[in-house]
Amino acid sequence: MRGATSPDRRSRSTADGSRRDRRLVAECPPVERESACTGCRRRERNGDSLMEAFGKLAPEAWNLGRRDVAEPRPSAGDALVRVAACGICGSDLHAAASDPGFEWISPPVTLGHEFAGVVEAVGPEASGIEAGQHVVATSIQGCLRCDTCRAGTTNLCADRRIVGLSYDGGLAELTVLPAAQLVPLPADLPLRTAALVEPLSVAVRATRVHTRIVPGDRVVVSGPGPIGLFSAQLAARAGAEVVVLGVEQDRSRRLALAERFGLRTATVGEGIDTRVSEALDGPPDGWIEASGAGAALLDALSTVRRGGALTLVALYGGEVAVNPTFAVRRELTFSCSYASVREDYVRAVNLLRRGAIEIDGLADPFPLGRAHDAFEAARSGEVVKPLVVVDDALARGQPVDTNTTAPLA
Incomplete structure (x- = not known):
């Protein structure tokens, strides 16, 4: 996406794991967690829990891959979201290819802005969002102070920042972003479907x-x-x-x-x-x-x-x-027409909830471990919409043990 400002070095989000994985890690000997527990996808480094993330690793074109990063925690005004599913779109391909207009991206960065998930926790001063809510993220964050933002066109803000490009996005188990960027979802809209809200918006x-x-x-x-x-x-x-x-x-x-x-x-x-x-x-x-x-x-x-x-x-x-x-x-x-604003997301959510838009056969699912294959499928045109399913049970709406307890101090 063109015209965004240089990326902000927010805490990096990531990963592919589950609550069960956490318990397995806890059972491993502390000094041997990475080598002895081969079934664990989550590891630790210097006491920090690590998670898998996928993104752009270096400025060169198509330098994509996985990396282990620390689990993020929300700061003031932020929310921690457990990602269910994340789509890959043309902007991701432009970023991966280092096309003109995407030179400002500063790798390594976790890609993905078309994601839906559940709020795991909120930071202090975050309002309008509670732990346990199903949400999608608006891809663009405006400064909210300029005339453009005050006119309601935050997508055109000269100082806009884009999740998954300016800072870490949804190709990970957990991601942190400003709570103001989240749009609550009705509980009866499957998160796998909700991952299509952004392109529909x-x-x-x-x-x-x-x-x-x-x-x-x-x-x-x-x-x-x-x-x-x-x-x-x-x-x-x-x-x-x-x-x-x-x-x-x-x-x-x-x-x-x-x-x-x-x-x-x-x-x-x-x-x-x-x-x-x-x-x-x-x-x-x-x-x-x-x-x-x-x-x-x-x-x-x-x-x-x-x-x-x-x-x-x-x-x-x-x-x-x-x-x-x-x-x-x-x-x-x-x-x-460039991207979308919050009102467009709300309309998109309502269209999907009513079944007013045909989506059957549109998306092809890939697990997070095959995110590279998903990018290649998108690049070749083999699939229409690659959808990286980070948490299959959560994406399908099955009961999942998520840590939706209290705000983090």
């Missing part, structure tokens, strides 16, 4: 704030990833005629998923303007670009009707050469 903002859809509009959504598929469903719910556009390799999985969700599809290539117009019975009024591919942006410019509108919700790995005169002479309206 991005689509909510793109369609609710930046794409003014009226019933009968013809809309193309390019990029059949999670945000594109969510945006297409939301546009259809608003009454638009929608076509989801992908490349040929998307046909077997991503576009097939779109069709299962009741959406029409097409593939890019020569004559795309004609094929889109045939599918929609006319040129598109609007185009939501969610692929991050420069070619898709150029297709949108040449295909959307005169006087039409483009909404860009993707991040791009580099510059795209666009002739503004072409857009001016067609009176095209551009709108850019």
Whole structure:
């Protein structure tokens, strides 16, 4: 994500373990805990409990891996969250690849901002959140003092900080972040489903704030990833005629998923303007670009009707050469939608709780120990949404022994 400030060195969160693992560690001889107890995933170093975390280890591209870090504890205003599941998205891939706009990231850092979990403990001065609550985290923390934040657009704060990029995120058993970043969840929404709230909130903002859809509009959504598929469903719910556009390799999985969700599809290539117009019975009024591919942006410019509108919700790995005169002479309206704010999260939670958005088949689960495989699957396009399940029982809503007792002093 572009424009965030340098990472803050908050206490590093991590891990993959359980309460049972803690008891096993406690039974091991203190001086032999790492070597003698081979079944324990949790170890100790200098008296600190260690946990497994996955993230970016060094500035070089794709230097990813696991590391052992100390269990975090919440400071004033913070909350400690036990992670159930965490998605991997395009921003994580940009960060892993050290793409332009992500140079400010200071490894090592635990990645992951699309996570859901349970509040394990809260620090002093934390308000609005209690131990035991199911939560998701808003990915961006604004300063809350500037005019931008006061206007409600914390996602645009010049001093914003991003969980999983500026400081440690959700690819770990436990993570610490400001309590103000947490959004409470209804108890009947499974945490595995709630891990999709963040990408859905991005689509909510793109369609609710930046794409003014009226019933009968013809809309193309390019990029059949999670945000594109969510945006297409939301546009259809608003009454638009929608076509989801992908490349040929998307046909077997991503576009097939779109069709299962009741959406029409097409593939890019020569004559795309004609094929889109045939599918929609006319040129598109609007185009939501969610692929991050420069070619898709150029297709949108040449295909959307005169006087039409483009909404860009993707991040791009580099510059795209666009002739503004072409857009001016067609009176095209551009709108850019970046991330989301708390209100968008609340709307996303309600949509998922009501079952108003199709998600079946969208996510492929990976255990934390296979987080590297999850990144490779995302990188290759093999899966639509890799979902790292940190605590399977918690993610599925089964009773779990979590330490949801009292605030930490």
